[in-house]
Amino acid sequence: REARREARRRQHPLHRSLNLSGKILLFALVLFTCVESSTSLSHFLELVARKSLAFGRPPPLQSSFTATNKRLACSHRCTRGDIRGTSSKRVKPATRLWRMQQQRESSTESAETASRGSSETSQVASTMSWVVLFLLLGINVHNQWTRAMVYYLVSFKIPKTEDNANKYMNIDLNFEEEQYSILASFGFTALYTFCSLIAGRASDKGNRAFIVLVAAAGWSLATAGQGISRSFEQVLAFRSLMGVSQAFTNPPAYGLIASSFPESQIATANSVFASAVYIGGALASLSILADQQVGWRMTCLGSGALGCLLAAGGAFFLRDPRMKREDGGQLNEQTMLLGSREEQEEVEEAASSSFNFQKQMREGLEAIKGVLSIPSVQVLFAASAVRFCAGYGIGVWKAPLYRELFPSSESEFSVANAFVISCGGVLSSLLGGVLADRLAPHDYGKKLLIPAVGSILAVPFWIGACKADSFTHSISLLFLEYIVAECWFGPTLAALFKSVPREIQGTAQGLFSVLGAIGNIMPVVIGSLQKDHPLPDVLAVSVSAAYLVSGILFFVASQMIQPPTRGHREA
Numbered sequence: 102r103e104a105r106r107e108a109r110r111r112q113h114p115l116h117r118s119l120n121l122s123g124k125i126l127l128f129a130l131v132l133f134t135c136v137e138s139s140t141s142l143s144h145f146l147e148l149v150a151r152k153s154l155a156f157g158r159p160p161p162l163q164s165s166f167t168a169t170n171k172r173l174a175c176s177h178r179c180t181r182g183d184i185r186g187t188s189s190k191r192v193k194p195a196t197r198l199w200r201m202q203q204q205r206e207s208s209t210e211s212a213e214t215a216s217r218g219s220s221e222t223s224q225v226a227s228t229m230s231w232v233v234l235f236l237l238l239g240i241n242v243h244n245q246w247t248r249a250m251v252y253y254l255v256s257f258k259i260p261k262t263e264d265n266a267n268k269y270m271n272i273d274l275n276f277e278e279e280q281y282s283i284l285a286s287f288g289f290t291a292l293y294t295f296c297s298l299i300a301g302r303a304s305d306k307g308n309r310a311f312i313v314l315v316a317a318a319g320w321s322l323a324t325a326g327q328g329i330s331r332s333f334e335q336v337l338a339f340r341s342l343m344g345v346s347q348a349f350t351n352p353p354a355y356g357l358i359a360s361s362f363p364e365s366q367i368a369t370a371n372s373v374f375a376s377a378v379y380i381g382g383a384l385a386s387l388s389i390l391a392d393q394q395v396g397w398r399m400t401c402l403g404s405g406a407l408g409c410l411l412a413a414g415g416a417f418f419l420r421d422p423r424m425k426r427e428d429g430g431q432l433n434e435q436t437m438l439l440g441s442r443e444e445q446e447e448v449e450e451a452a453s454s455s456f457n458f459q460k461q462m463r464e465g466l467e468a469i470k471g472v473l474s475i476p477s478v479q480v481l482f483a484a485s486a487v488r489f490c491a492g493y494g495i496g497v498w499k500a501p502l503y504r505e506l507f508p509s510s511e512s513e514f515s516v517a518n519a520f521v522i523s524c525g526g527v528l529s530s531l532l533g534g535v536l537a538d539r540l541a542p543h544d545y546g547k548k549l550l551i552p553a554v555g556s557i558l559a560v561p562f563w564i565g566a567c568k569a570d571s572f573t574h575s576i577s578l579l580f581l582e583y584i585v586a587e588c589w590f591g592p593t594l595a596a597l598f599k600s601v602p603r604e605i606q607g608t609a610q611g612l613f614s615v616l617g618a619i620g621n622i623m624p625v626v627i628g629s630l631q632k633d634h635p636l637p638d639v640l641a642v643s644v645s646a647a648y649l650v651s652g653i654l655f656f657v658a659s660q661m662i663q664p665p666t667r668g669h670r671e672a
Contacts, residue, residue, distance in 0.1 A: 226361065226362045226363060226366055226370070227361075229361075230361040230362055230370075232418065233357060233358075233361050233418075233419065233420075234358060234361070234362075234370055234373060234374065235373075236415055236418055236419055237313070237354045237357065237358070237374055237419075238373060238374055238376070238377050239411060239415075240313060240314075240317050240350070240354075240411060240412070240415060241350065241351075241354065241374060241377035241378075241381070242377040242380045242381045242384070243317065243321070243381065243404075243407065243408045243411055244317070244320065244347055244350055244377065244381065245377050245378050245380070245381025245382060245385070246381035246382075246384040246385050246388075246404065247320060247321070247324040247343065247381075247404055247405070247408065248289070248343070248347060248381070248385075249381060249382050249385035249496060250324075250385045250388050250400070250401070250404065251270070251284065251285055251327075251340070252285060252385065252496060252497055252499075252500050253385055253386060253388050253389050253392070253500050253515075254269060254270045254388070254392055254397040254400070254401075255269055255270055255271040255281055255500075255501075256268075256269045256271070256272070256501075256504060257271065257277070257278055257281075257501065258505070259272075267396040267397070268392050268393060268396060268397060269392075269397065270336065270397050273397070274330070274331075274332060274333045274336060275333070276333040278628055278631075278632075279628060279629075280333055281628070282497070282624050282625050282627075282628030282629075283337075283625070284333070284336065284337055284340060285497045285624055286493065286497065286621035286622075286624040286625050287618075287621055287625065288337045288340050288341060288344075289340050289341070289343065289344040289621070290344060290617055290618040290621045291341065291344070291618075292341050292342075292344045292345045292348070293344030293345065293347065293348045293614070293617065293618065294348075294614075294615045294617070294618035295348075296344070296345050296348035296349065297348045297351075297352070297611045297612070297614035297615045298465065298469070298608075298611050298612070298615065299348075299465075299611075300312070300348050300349040300350075300351075300352045300353070300607075300611050300614070301352045301468075301607045301608040301609070301610055301611020301612065301614075302461070302464070302465045302468060302607065302608055302611070303349070303352075303353070303607075304352035304353040304356050304607030304610070304611070305356075305468070305604065305605065305606070305607035305608060307353075308421050308424050309353030309354075309356050309357050309421045309423070310353070310357065310419040310420055310421040310424075311421070312349050312353045313349070313350060313353050313354055313357075313415075313419065314412050314415050314416055314419060315349070315412075316346045316347065316348075316349035316350050317346075317350070317408060317411060317412035317415070318346075318408070318409060318412040318413075319342070319343075319345070319346030319349075320342075320343045320346035320347050320408065321404075321405045321406075321407075321408025321409045321411075321412060322405060322409070323339045323340070323342040323343035323346060323405075324339075324343060324401055324404050324405035324408065325401060325402050325404075325405025325406065326339040326342070326405075327339045327340065327343075327401045328397075328398040328399065328400070328401030328402040328405065329398070329402070348614060351610055351613075351614050352607045352608075352610040352611045352614065353607070354374065355371065355374070355594065355598075355606075355610050356606060356607050356610070357419075357421065357422075358370045358371060358374060359598060359606065360421075360422050360423060361422065365538060365542050366538065367595050367598070368534045368535075368537045368538045368548065368591045368592055368594075368595035369531075369534040369535055369538050369591065370534075371534060371590065371591040371594045371595060372530045372531050372533055372534025372535070372590065372591030373530075373531065373534070375530050375534075375590035375591055375594075376526065376527040376530040376531060378526065378530075378587075378590070379522045379523055379525070379526025379527045379530065379583075379587065380522075380523055380526075380527060382496070382522040382523075382526065383518075383519040383520070383522040383523035383526075384519070386500075386514075386515055386518040386519040386522060387515060387516070387519045388400055388404075389511065389512070389514075389515035390512070390515055390516075391403070393512075465608070468605045468608040469608060469612065471601070471602070471605050471608075472601055472605055472608055472609045472612055473612070475600055475601065476661060477600055477658055477661040477662040478597065478600050478601065478609070480654060480657050480658040480661060481549070481593065481596060481597060481600070481655075481658040481662070482612065482613070482616060483654050484552075484593075484651050484654030484655045484657075484658055485593060485613065485616050485651075486616040486619040486620060487647050487650045487651040487654060488552070488556060488589060488620075488647070488648075488651035488655075489616050489617050489619060489620025489621075490619065490620045490622065490623040490647040490651075491556075491559075491586075491620075491623070491644045491647035491648050491651065492620060493617070493620040493621055493623050493624055494623040494624060494627055494640065494643055494644045494647065495563075495640075495644060497624035497627075498624060498627050498628075498631075498636065498640055499518070500514075500518075501636065502567070502636055502637060502640060503518075503572075503575075505636055505637075506572075506575070506637065507572045507575075510572045513572065514572070514576075517572075517576045518576070518579075520580075521576060521579050521580045521583055522583065524580075525579075525580045525581075525582075525583030525584050525587070526583050526587045528584065529555070529583055529584050529585065529586065529587035529588045530587050530588060530590055530591060532588055533551050533552070533555070533587070533588025533589060533590070533591050533592055534591030534592065534595075536551055536588075537551055537591060537592040537595060545595060545596040545599045545600070545662050546596070546658075546659045546660065546661070546662040547659065548592040548595060548596055548659075549592055549593065549596055549655050549656075549658050549659035549662065550655075550656070550659050551588055551589070551592050552588060552589030552592055552593055552651075552652075552655045553652045553653075553655035553656040553659060554652070555585045555586050555587075555588045555589060555652075556586060556589065556648045556649070556651045556652035556655065557648065557649065557652040558585040558586075559582050559585050559586035559648050560645045560648050560649060562578050562579075562581045562582035562585065562586075563578075563579075563582045563586075563641065563644055563645055563648070564641045564645055565578040566578040566579040566582060567637045567638075567640055567641040568637065568641065586648070589655070593655075594610075594613070596658070596662055597609055597610075597613060598610075599662075600662055623643065623644075623647065626643065627639055627640065627643060630643075
């Protein structure tokens with residue numbers, strides 16, 4: 102030992118430094134190897150756990166990443182033990198599945214509440230929220246464009262020539278005003294109404310982003326199908342398919358908006374999305390110019406191709422935040438199911454026997470009853486239905502009205518009407534949402550005073566537009582009518598979503614879309630009355646009456662709506 106010590110003392114300092122460095126390097130190499138080995142082992146154990154869960158067997162070991170799952174599993178077993186201790190009967194698989202579903206829904210609701218609480222604390226929506234909103238806006242613009250385009254591709258009381266047959270659908274396919282009123286109203290809303298109920302429930306349960314994109318592709322193909330139709334029946338069939346597809350747009354879209362924005366900005370976000378009605382209507386009005394250049398068939402084909410591209414592009418950006426939460430909680434839910442193999446087989450049997458069509462129908466009916474059982478929602482739906490009557494009456498018969506009053510100003514009407522719809526409608530919609538959020542950020546009853554006042558103020562402007570002597574005066578009054586009347590959508594939907602529990606908001610939006618079917622009664626009534634009475638008089642009286650009634654009902658609803666308490670939301 103003494104000799105070795107003496108040799109180390111005599112060793113060159115450089116040699117001693119090299120030896121120390123070698124030892125440090127060797128220690129680091131060993132440490133790195135240990136860390137890598139432990140990481141690989143952890144990943145391997147976690148993989149074994151997931152594979153075991155997939156085959157219905159409890160995992161042999163759990164890694165540190167599933168510590169949270171262990172706590173949840175313990176609480177679940179404790180609850181199950183309490184149930185078995187208090188009851189001598191064996192718990193049925195369907196009952197156990199129901200309890201697990203209730204626990205999963207309450208967990209999802211807690212996650213959404215926490216997410217919304219953090220958003221309300223900041224009171225500012227994220228950049229991604231606005232990206233999602235404007236992507237949904239673009240999809241909805243195309244929705245409204247293709248829906249309203251048929252209004253501008255017809256013209257009655259003109260000679261049937263080859264050139265007019267190329268421009269106007271009714272001359273090419275040989276149908277009259279009565280058939281047009283059905284095509285523009287119930288031909289679209291017959292299936293739209295029924296599918297809106299299904300869409301609301303699908304929005305509550307499914308991937309909302311996927312539903313919106315598939316719907317966009319569906320109505321785009323239906324629009325292109327109209328362009329290749331050879332009879333009125335074929336056009337009617339494709340328009341009905343368009344109604345089916347477009348019924349699956351609003352419920353999931355408004356649900357995505359409600360999940361992405363804080364409560365203080367929902368009315369504004371809803372108004373931005375609803376402004377697509379006016380932008381799409383403006384594009385439909387400008388379709389007159391495309392119709393005059395390439396004909397009504399190529400106009401339909403081009404619009405359908407553009408919609409398919411929009412749906413394909415949206416698939417890269419649109420995601421459902423709720424699906425991300427559910428994917429993240431998938432392992433938690435599976436871990437809570439740990440137990441004997443017999444118990445898991447019972448759960449699987451209950452799942453296969455419970456999730457059937459009859460059960461879904463019962464749940465859907467219960468959700469509809471839950472929405473319609475709220476008195477304030479009943480009055481709000483009545484006001485919205487009458488307001489839809491006024492809107493559809495104007496939308497379907499406005500172009501024939503101006504062709505009858507000012508036949509020499511068709512091109513001017515196309516551009517002016519596009520300006521009125523896009524600028525007047527969008528400005529009114531945005532102002533309605535912003536004013537509702539600024540003047541009454543938490544009092545949803547006062548928000549409804551905005552559509553109440555706007556509907557009543559629209560009456561004199563609409564009558565003036567129908568009775569004006571010149572095209573300029575009529576379009577100016579129509580612009581003012583849009584400014585005061587189209588502020589109702591954002592505040593109405595904000596009040597509706599606040600009045601119903603979160604788990605049935607998609608159903609409430611689906612029922613709100615069904616109200617459009619009631620609104621489509623007005624175009625059919627106008628089409629019948631205009632045979633015996635001048636069209637300007639019929640439109641002035643019927644639309645003004647609808648505005649007055651809806652304004653009164655909005656005011657009544659504003660006095661009934663109160664913010665829901667925590668006990669009501671839990672119930």
